[in-house]
Amino acid sequence: MTSGTWVLGVDSGGSGLRVALGALPRGSGSGSGSGSDAGGGGGVRAVGSVALAEPVRTGAGGIDARQLLGRLVPAAEGLLRRAGAGRLAAVAVGAAGMATLGDELRATLPQALRRSLGVPRLALAADAVTAYAGALGQRPGAVVAAGTGLIALGTDLRGWSRADGWGHLLGDCGSGAWIGRAGLEAALRAHDGRPGGSEPLLARVRAVFGPPAALPGLLYPRADRPAVLASFAPEVARCATEGDTVAAGVLARAARHIAEAAAAVCPRGEDREVALTGGLFRTGEPLLSPLRAALAEHLPYARVVTAAGDPLDGSLAVAAALATGTLRLPREPGMLEATTLQPTTRI
Amino acid sequence: MTSGTWVLGVDSGGSGLRVALGALPRGSGSGSGSGSDAGGGGGVRAVGSVALAEPVRTGAGGIDARQLLGRLVPAAEGLLRRAGAGRLAAVAVGAAGMATLGDELRATLPQALRRSLGVPRLALAADAVTAYAGALGQRPGAVVAAGTGLIALGTDLRGWSRADGWGHLLGDCGSGAWIGRAGLEAALRAHDGRPGGSEPLLARVRAVFGPPAALPGLLYPRADRPAVLASFAPEVARCATEGDTVAAGVLARAARHIAEAAAAVCPRGEDREVALTGGLFRTGEPLLSPLRAALAEHLPYARVVTAAGDPLDGSLAVAAALATGTLRLPREPGMLEATTLQPTTRI
Known part of the structure; x- marks a missing residue:
């Protein structure tokens, strides 16, 4: 032994x-x-x-x-x-x-x-605590864990602060489900002729889900509705990369929500660390670029570090x-x- | 006989x-x-x-x-x-x-x-067609039917135009479920210390649902989630009436969404009629006042009439x-x- x-x-x-x-x-x-x-x-x-x-x-x-x-x-x-x-x-x-x-x-x-x-x-x-420990270990700071959902957790080592993590109907603002849902809404706005619509996102809805009229029937009966919504988030990133301003706007709003959640839980102090962990942050530059800007604005005193682990x-x-x-x-x-x-x- | x-x-x-x-x-x-x-x-x-x-x-x-x-x-x-x-x-x-x-x-x-x-x-x-026929009869125009959900239907008597009615995850923008959901999100933003929060709405969440931490457990297991969300819409109207600017902002955005849906389906032409029907429009002045303004802006050529029937x-x-x-x-x-x-x- x-x-x-x-x-x-x-x-x-x-x-x-x-x-x-x-x-x-x-x-x-x-x-x-x-x-x-x-x-x-x-x-x-x-x-x-x-x-x-x-x-x-x-x-x-x-x-x-x-x-x-x-x-x-x-x-x-x-x-x-x-x-x-x-x-x-x-x-x-x-x-x-x-x-x-x-x-x-x-x-x-x-x-x-x-x-x-x-x-x-x-x-x-x-x-969220093990996500924190994996990302920042036992150091004070803030961690945003985001995939289908989103939660921000911060600690000064005296207590925990939590922001969001309320699920796809009450919050999880900026999460994969949030981005996907906003992208689908923009697609259907284009379909209806309402303002705020995106033709490129509508084209992706047709490619991924088929006729828009069938979309409610594909989504609402499912038990994993948040995952279905989140499955459209990469399409939003793709359209943003290809120059769609509506899709880029969705990601910019998501970035602001993420930074707001991080700022709400990050302990004050010099040289605080903020780490981002979870699948959402593999979305790439269309999200990360506005996110860096939003974090610099909302958390000027913190340093964004790479999560050490999962x-x-x-x-x-x-x-x-x-x-x-x-x-x-x-x-x-x-x-x-x-x-x-x-x-x-x-x- | x-x-x-x-x-x-x-x-x-x-x-x-x-x-x-x-x-x-x-x-x-x-x-x-x-x-x-x-x-x-x-x-x-x-x-x-x-x-x-x-x-x-x-x-x-x-x-x-x-x-x-x-x-x-x-x-x-x-x-x-x-x-x-x-x-x-x-x-x-x-x-x-x-x-x-x-x-x-x-x-x-x-x-x-x-x-x-x-x-x-x-x-x-x-x-939606029987709602139209109840509200405007066989005259051309547009009808917005709204309660828990929201759909706009218009006709020039040659064909139908539909806008929204996509359900609470994909649209129904401005509906009871939409207003309630936005109000709950604002309450939880206040709870978390995120921007855009409303303390009056948070107080109403505590009064209606109990501790905010229990809210996800009260909402997500339910089959009638849209109705649960919509049940909070009157609280948003109440807070707006009492001067809460966040709640008033939710209703102003709802009013814009409703007017956008009506404008998307209303046939062009002089003296068109637009009717509003359904339980949402019993919310009262906190919604109806911004809605009149939004309709005047988005549908300047249409006349808002009382729905004749249900x-x-x-x-x-x-x-x-x-x-x-x-x-x-x-x-x-x-x-x-x-x-x-x-x-x-x-x-």
């Missing part, structure tokens, strides 16, 4: 369940992870990971703890076996909906993971910090909760 | 099924309804009506023709019996979703109504025009279709 400290990071969300095993360098311990861990991993190194595409089900009691455990424990055992690893020192689970749908996880996971894997320390985190990296980093007694990200119900239990004999 | 000409109007939509029996004055016939029928009813007088609150189900084949018939025929028989009326000369059915969900109705209703009620003439119309009145008017050979509203697939069948002996 290889010696050292072993930790597990978990990322559970709409695109499935991912589990990573991490190794901490020998001698890692209280305080040793601070200062130099620019990536936020506390020096943790991922030695293996498992990705399961099917999302963990949400039932009446919220995220289904039993189903999550039924997948997580065998995955962890496999990773530990393949790495020749010893007992886990800590596990961090980042999950979408932790604040509102995490009751079953909170009630079940600490005891269940102690029994099954002998884990003494467990962190439960909102997926939410799974963030989960590993939280587990590593928990294992070494160096967790500095603020604990707050629904955001980041950590429990320590005496290890028992494995059953 | 009372002599005269009897017609039936039907209005089927999200709020249920309504059936009205109408009587035409003696001597009504080809041409006699033209000219003076300002209300569009062709002189038809409603002698009784039935309202069934449960909406007709939509199945794989679209609007369930069998369920509609199962309710419509007994309701019609009851109305005819109570009025001591003779055989129906025509029936008009206005239904939400006729264009995309009306295949079963088109295939089934003409023969079924001939067999069951001996009806020789049947009109099938989109609910979609059920419109359905009766279409049936009356069909019975008397005076139907002037344009026939167009999915919008207004009329069939004539030789009456057979009732089975």
Whole structure:
């Protein structure tokens, strides 16, 4: 058995369940992870990971703890076996909906993971928190996590500030679903002869979805309406690149919304860092160019940095910090909760 | 049995099924309804009506023709019996979703109504067409029908023009759902500390829905999300009345969208009429005042008139025009279709 400290990071969300095993360098311990861990991993190194595409089900009691455990424990055992690893020192689970749908996880996971894997320390985190930890580690600043949805999270290491993340009907302003929806509306305005329409976007609607009259029937019966809307966002970027001013205007408004959310949560102070993470920021220059301008306007005191890692990296980093007694990200119900239990004999 | 000409109007939509029996004055016939029928009813007088609150189900084949018939025929028989009326000369059915969900109705209703009620003439119309006929009769112009959703329909009596009506994710700009959604977004912007927020609207969210954090859980699992959004529109009007500039801004933008939709469909020409119909226009002055200004700007050549009646009145008017050979509203697939069948002996 290889010696050292072993930790597990978990990322559970709409695109499935991912589990990573991490190794901490020998001698890692209280305080040793601070200062130099620019990536936020506390020096943790991922030695293996498992990705399961099917999302963990949400039932009446919220995220289904039993189903999550039924997948997580065998995955962890496999990773530990393949790495020749010893007992886990800590596990961090980042999950979408932790604040509102995490009751079953909170009630079940600490005891269940102690029994099954002998884990003494467990962190439960909102997926926005693991996105933050993956992007900025344990440094104060702001992270915007954006894909189909959008949320901004900031911390001064005393507490968390959140902006948006309200979903596609109440907000997620500037997200993939927001951009796609605005693009579709502009296409249909052109179809109707209303002002604010875009013929190039209408042409893309016909190419992607077929006759505009069929679009409502393709969208409304779907359960994944936000994803359908977001699927049109790359078409908006494409039309903007090709010179359509309406599409460019949609992206400029999205950029302003993103910068507003970042500014609402970023702690004041010199040389703050803001990181952007998630699939939306792979949209490219049609979005990034107005976004840089908007961030410079709304957050003149902050520096935009590249996200060091993704939410799974963030989960590993939280587990590593928990294992070494160096967790500095603020604990707050629904955001980041950590429990320590005496290890028992494995059953 | 009372002599005269009897017609039936039907209005089927999200709020249920309504059936009205109408009587035409003696001597009504080809041409006699033209000219003076300002209300569009062709002189038809409603002698009784039935309202069934449960909406007709939509199945794989679209609007369930069998369920509609199962309710419509007994309701019609009851109305005819109570009025001591003779055989129906025509029936008009206005239904939400006729264009995309009306295949079963088109295939089934003409023969079924001939067999069951001996009806020789049947009109099938989109609910927007019966809303038009109820509001403006058979005169050229434009009608905006708005409640939870919003659609504008115009005609020069040669064809129909439609604008918006795309539903709450793709358009319905300026509708109840649109206003409510914009109001909720403004409330949550205030909650987050993002620009464009409204503290008065946030206070109304707390009063109506409870803690803002619970709002996504109250909205997204619901099947009637547009209605939930629209339920907040009166709160936006209330805050605007009390001086909130953000709420007033939402209503001003809604007014512009409504005027844009009306202008997109209104035929050019002198002294055109535009009518507003539906629950949204009972919102009162906070909406109507900017709407009058927007209509004057976007449709300077049109006169805003009071809607003479509702979609059920419109359905009766279409049936009356069909019975008397005076139907002037344009026939167009999915919008207004009329069939004539030789009456057979009732089975």
